[in-house]
Amino acid sequence: MSVNERTYIMVKPDGVQRGLVGNIIGRFEQRGFKLIALKLVHATPEHLEKHYADLKGKPFFPGLIQYMASGPVVAMVWQGLDAVKTGRSMLGATNPLASAPGTIRGDFALAVGRNICHGSDSVENAEKEIALWFPEGIVQYTHDQAKWIF
Ligand code: RTP
Numbered sequence: 001m002s003v004n005e006r007t008y009i010m011v012k013p014d015g016v017q018r019g020l021v022g023n024i025i026g027r028f029e030q031r032g033f034k035l036i037a038l039k040l041v042h043a044t045p046e047h048l049e050k051h052y053a054d055l056k057g058k059p060f061f062p063g064l065i066q067y068m069a070s071g072p073v074v075a076m077v078w079q080g081l082d083a084v085k086t087g088r089s090m091l092g093a094t095n096p097l098a099s100a101p102g103t104i105r106g107d108f109a110l111a112v113g114r115n116i117c118h119g120s121d122s123v124e125n126a127e128k129e130i131a132l133w134f135p136e137g138i139v140q141y142t143h144d145q146a147k148w149i150f
Contacts, residue, residue: 006036007083008120008129009091013071015116016040020108021074024117027090027104028078037077037130037138045069050132060113067113075133084126087119 092103
């Protein structure tokens with residue numbers, strides 16, 4: 001756990017199609033995390049196979065890649081205290097049927113195969129995912145010069 005921990009959060013194609021991007025970003029802002037990278041990406045199957053490399057061989061893997069490649073995703077990096085663990089708890093359980101109300105999946109999703117968002121499950125995987133989705137690097141900034149924020 002660190003104050004400047006970073007996590008990779010992604011709105012999946014169904015979340016984008018359903019107009020949930022603003023709500024999901026709003027939740028991370030309101031919780032107190034800092035947005036340090038964001039882009040809309042229509043990922044290729046090859047890129048998604050790298051992201052989900054540890055799931056290769058699972059029966060749902062081909063369908064997962066097809067779903068994730070079906071439209072653009074919103075790729076984001078959020079930073080702040082315990083960002084990985086807190087990000088996962090904000091998303092809710094992988095299967096939305098087990099996600100508590102008040103979580104993103106618990107409020108907006110029903111099916112495990114259409115669970116609208118992704119969040120890194122460890123600090124190590126967050127760093128790997130950030131490098132995969134933002135190979136161009138991340139602009140670091142501070143609010144120090146924002147004199148209009150008190
Ligand atoms: P994510 O990586 O998307 O945040 O999900 P996760 O860690 O909570 O879950 P993981 O086990 O890594 O699964 C990745 C994604 O694969 C889809 N999935 N489908 N039984 C199924 O049909 C099934 N199981 C998993 C979900 O989209 C899940 O988020």
